[in-house]
Amino acid sequence: MEELKVREKYNWSVTILLIIGLITVLFPLYMTVVIAFKQPSEMTNSISGILSLPKSWSLNNFREAMRVTDFWRSLFNSFLITAVTMIISVILHSLMGYAVARNMGKSKFYRFSYYYIVSGMFVPFAILMMPLVKQTAQLKIDNVFGVIILYVVFYMPMNVLLYSGYLKNIPVALEEAAHVDGASTWTTYWKIIFPLMWPMHATVSVLTALGTWNDVMTPLVIMSGSGMNTLPLAQLTFQTQFGTNYNLAFASYLLALLPMIIFYLVAQKQIINGVINGAVK
Amino acid sequence: MKSQNERRRTFLLISIPILLLFFGFNTLPLIKGFIYSFTNFRGYGSYEWVGWRNYADLFTDTRVGNSYWFTFKLAIVATILINILSLIMALALNSKIRFKSFLRGMYFIPNILGALVVGYIFSYIFTYILPAITRTASMLADKNLAWIAIVIVCAWQSIAMNTLIYISGLQTVPEDVYEAASLDGATGWNKFRYITFPLIMPFFTINMVLCMKNNLMVFDQIMALTNGGPAQSTESISFLIYNNGMAGGQFGFQSANAVIFFIVIVTVSVLQMRFLNKREEQL
Numbered sequence: 001m002e003e004l005k006v007r008e009k010y011n012w013s014v015t016i017l018l019i020i021g022l023i024t025v026l027f028p029l030y031m032t033v034v035i036a037f038k039q040p041s042e043m044t045n046s047i048s049g050i051l052s053l054p055k056s057w058s059l060n061n062f063r064e065a066m067r068v069t070d071f072w073r074s075l076f077n078s079f080l081i082t083a084v085t086m087i088i089s090v091i092l093h094s095l096m097g098y099a100v101a102r103n104m105g106k107s108k109f110y111r112f113s114y115y116y117i118v119s120g121m122f123v124p125f126a127i128l129m130m131p132l133v134k135q136t137a138q139l140k141i142d143n144v145f146g147v148i149i150l151y152v153v154f155y156m157p158m159n160v161l162l163y164s165g166y167l168k169n170i171p172v173a174l175e176e177a178a179h180v181d182g183a184s185t186w187t188t189y190w191k192i193i194f195p196l197m198w199p200m201h202a203t204v205s206v207l208t209a210l211g212t213w214n215d216v217m218t219p220l221v222i223m224s225g226s227g228m229n230t231l232p233l234a235q236l237t238f239q240t241q242f243g244t245n246y247n248l249a250f251a252s253y254l255l256a257l258l259p260m261i262i263f264y265l266v267a268q269k270q271i272i273n274g275v276i277n278g279a280v281k
Numbered sequence: 282m283k284s285q286n287e288r289r290r291t292f293l294l295i296s297i298p299i300l301l302l303f304f305g306f307n308t309l310p311l312i313k314g315f316i317y318s319f320t321n322f323r324g325y326g327s328y329e330w331v332g333w334r335n336y337a338d339l340f341t342d343t344r345v346g347n348s349y350w351f352t353f354k355l356a357i358v359a360t361i362l363i364n365i366l367s368l369i370m371a372l373a374l375n376s377k378i379r380f381k382s383f384l385r386g387m388y389f390i391p392n393i394l395g396a397l398v399v400g401y402i403f404s405y406i407f408t409y410i411l412p413a414i415t416r417t418a419s420m421l422a423d424k425n426l427a428w429i430a431i432v433i434v435c436a437w438q439s440i441a442m443n444t445l446i447y448i449s450g451l452q453t454v455p456e457d458v459y460e461a462a463s464l465d466g467a468t469g470w471n472k473f474r475y476i477t478f479p480l481i482m483p484f485f486t487i488n489m490v491l492c493m494k495n496n497l498m499v500f501d502q503i504m505a506l507t508n509g510g511p512a513q514s515t516e517s518i519s520f521l522i523y524n525n526g527m528a529g530g531q532f533g534f535q536s537a538n539a540v541i542f543f544i545v546i547v548t549v550s551v552l553q554m555r556f557l558n559k560r561e562e563q564l
Contacts, residue, residue: 015378022387024437028402029390031410047413092299099296110292113300120307122547124498126522127539130324130532131310131317153306156299179284185291214395216501217519221527232395236504239401246405253398264393268386271393275442276449279487 032257035250036061043246061251065238069252074234075259077144081219081230082212085151089159089208090201092152097163098189102172104164114164121157125217133221143226147219151212159204162278166200167193199277206274213260231256311543318537323530335537344513345538348521351428351514356496359432363439363492364485370440371447372473385448392441400505403434407506424514427507431515434502439495443488450484451477486557490550497546518542 030051035043037054038061044050065071096117103110136146170193178188219230229237235256238249264271318335322328339345374385391399407430408419420426454477462476478485500519503509509516509524516524522542526535 009377010379011377012379014373014376015380015384018373018378018384018388019380022384025387025390028399028406028437031406032402035405047410050409092302095295096299099292103292110296113296116300117303120303122494122543122550123307123311124519124539124543124546126498126519127314127536127543128307128310129523130526130536130539131313132306133527135306135310135313149302150306153303156303156307179288185288210393214397216395216397216504217523221523232397235398235401239505249401250405253401256398257394260393260395261390264390272386272389272445275392276445279442279446279449279491 032250032254035247036254037251038247040245040247061247062255065248065252065255068248069234069238069255070229071234071252071255074229074231077228078213078231078259081144081147081151082209084148085155085212086205086208088148088152089155090204093156093159093204094163094194094197094201095189096156097160097167098193100160101164101167114160117160118157120154121161125154129217129221136222137225142222144223144228147222150218150222151208151215154218155208155211158207158278162204163197163200166197170196202270203274203277206271207278210271210275231259314536314539317533318540320533320536322533322536324527324532328533331533335534336541338534339537339541344516345521347513348516348518352497352499352517355428355432355435355499355517356493359435359439359496360489360492362432363436363443364488366436367440367443367447367488370444371451372477374444375448375451385445389441389445391438392445394438396438396501397505399438400434400502403430403437404506421507422511424511427511427515431499431502431506434506435496435499439492443492446484446488447481450481454480482557482560486554489557490553493553494546494550497549 034051034054037057039054039058042049042055096113100110100114100117104114132150133142136142136150139146141149174192174196175185175188178192179185183191214232216232216236219233220236223230223233235252238252319330319332320328321331321335370388374381374388378384404421407421412419420430458476458480459472462472498519499517500523503515503517503520507515509520518538519542522535522539525531526539529535
C-alpha cells in the first residue's frame with residue numbers, strides 16, 4: 001500500500017523549479033508584447049521603463065507595422081508557400097516513398113534512387129544557393145513558385161526516408177488483394193495505401209510546414225528581385241529600413257510570430273507528435 | 282504477367298519525373314557549384330578558368346579561416362551545452378511532476394518561432410536589457426563575447442527540440458528497469474550513468490548529429506544579431522558564402538568555399554555517427 005502512495009506523490013520541488021524556469025521562455029515573449037504596445041515616449045532608459053506595462057493598450061503600432069511591412073501580402077505569400085509546399089510534399093514524397101519501399105528489395109534502380117535522394121540531406125543550402133539563384137532566374141521562376149519547387153526538393157530526402165520507413169510496416173498483401181480484384185497500381189495506391197499513411201502525412205506536414213514557414217534564406221536569395229516578401233523576410237527588410245523605432249519593430253515581430261503561436265495553440269498535440277515521429281524514425 | 286508489367290510501369294512513371302525534379306534542383310546546382318569553384322566568376326559578366334587557385338587561396342585567406350574557427354567554436358560549444366541542458370530538462374519534464382503536459386507544451390514554444398525574429402528580440406535584450414543590469418557594454422559589440430550571445434540564442438531555440446527527443450527516448454525505458462535498479466541500490470547519478478543513459482544512447486546519437494549539423498549551418502541568428510560583426514568576428518561559413526558570394530563579387534571563390542563546407546559537413550556527420558554507433562555497441 002505504501003508503495004502505491006509514494007508513486008502517486010508529485011515531485012513538487014522539480015515542478016516549482018520548472019515553473020520558475022519558464023521565465024527563460026516567457027521573458028522574451030513578455031518583453032515583445034509590452035514593447036509592441038508602447039509609444040516611443042514611454043521607453044525610458046531604465047529597465048523598469050522598458051519592461052513596465054504600457055499606459056494604454058493601443059493597436060496603433062500594429063496598424064502602422066502592418067502598413068509598413070505590407071503585412072497581409074507577406075502573410076498571404078508565407079501561407080501560400082507553406083500550404084502548397086505541404087500539399088505537394090505529401091503527394092509527391094509519399095508516392096516516391098511508396099515506389100522505393102515496394103521495389104527496394106528486388107531492384108537495384110530503386111535502391112540506388114533511395115540512397116541518391118536520402119543522401120541529399122547532407123547537401124548544405126550554401127553550396128546550392130548561388131547556382132540556384134542563376135538557375136531560377138534563367139527559368140523565370142525567381143518568385144514564389146520557384147521557392148515552392150525548391151522546398152519540395154529540399155524536403156524530399158527527409159520525407160522519402162520517413163514514408164518508405166513507414167510503408168515497410170504496411171503489408172503488401174493488402175495491395176495484392178486489390179490487384180486480384182482488378183484494380184490498377186495507381187488506383188490501389190490512392191484508395192488503400194494513401195489513406196493508411198495518415199499518421200505519416202501528419203508528421204510530414206508538420207515538419208515541412210515548420211521548416212518552410214520560418215525559413216529566411218531561400219526566399220531571401222531567390223525572391224529578392226521579385227518585390228515579394230514572406231513574413232520573416234518582411235522583418236529583415238523592415239529592420240534595414242526602419243530599425244530604430246523599436247516599438248514599431250516589436251509590433252511587427254509580434255505579428256510575425258502570432259500565426260505560428262496560434263497554430264501551435266490549436267494543434268499542439270499534432271505538432272509535438274509530428275516532431276517526435278520525424279526525429280525518432 | 283500483364284499486371285506485373287502494369288505495376289512496373291506505374292512505378293517508373295511515378296519515380297522518373299520525381300528523380301528528374303530532384304536532379305534538376307539539387308544535383309544539377311551541386312555540379313554547377315563545383316564547376317564555378319574552378320572559375321573567377323564574380324556573379325555577372327565573363328569569367329575564366331583558374332584551376333585549383335580558388336582552393337589554394339581558401340587555405341591562406343584569413344577571413345575564411347576565421348569563419349571556420351568561429352563556426353566550429355560555436356557549433357561545438359552550442360552542441361555540448363544544448364545536449365547537457367536538454368538532458369536535464371528531459372529528466373525533469375519526465376519525472377513525476379504536476380502540470381506535466383502544460384510544462385512540456387510551454388517549453389517547446391521556442392522551437393516553433395522563426396529564428397530570425399527570435400534573433401531580433403534577443404538582439405534587443407543583449408543591447409539594452411543586459412547591459413542595464415550588468416552595467417557593462419553590450420556583448421554584441423565585444424568581439425570576444427559576441428559569439429557567446431549567438432550560442433545563447435541558438436541554445437534557447439534548440440533545447441526545446443532536443444528535450445522533446447530525449448523525452449521520447451526516456452519513455453522507451455520501461456518502468457521495471459528502474460525498479461530493479463532501485464532494488465540493487467542504484468540512486469541518483471549512478472542510476473542515470475549506468476542505466477538511463479545507455480538505454481537512451483540512440484537518442485543521444487540523433488541529437489548530437491542533428492544538432493551539430495544545424496549549428497554548423499547557422500545563418501539566421503547571425504543575420505539578426507551581428508551581421509557578422511564586430512570586426513568580422515562572427516561570420517559563420519554560410520553567412521560568408523552568402524555575403525561575399527552573392528553581393529561581394531566572389532561567386533567563384535565562395536563556390537570553392539561551399540564545396541569544402543559540403544565535404545566538412547559530410548565528414549563531421551559520418552565521423553560522429555561512426556563514433557557514437559561504436560559507443561552504442563559497446564554499451
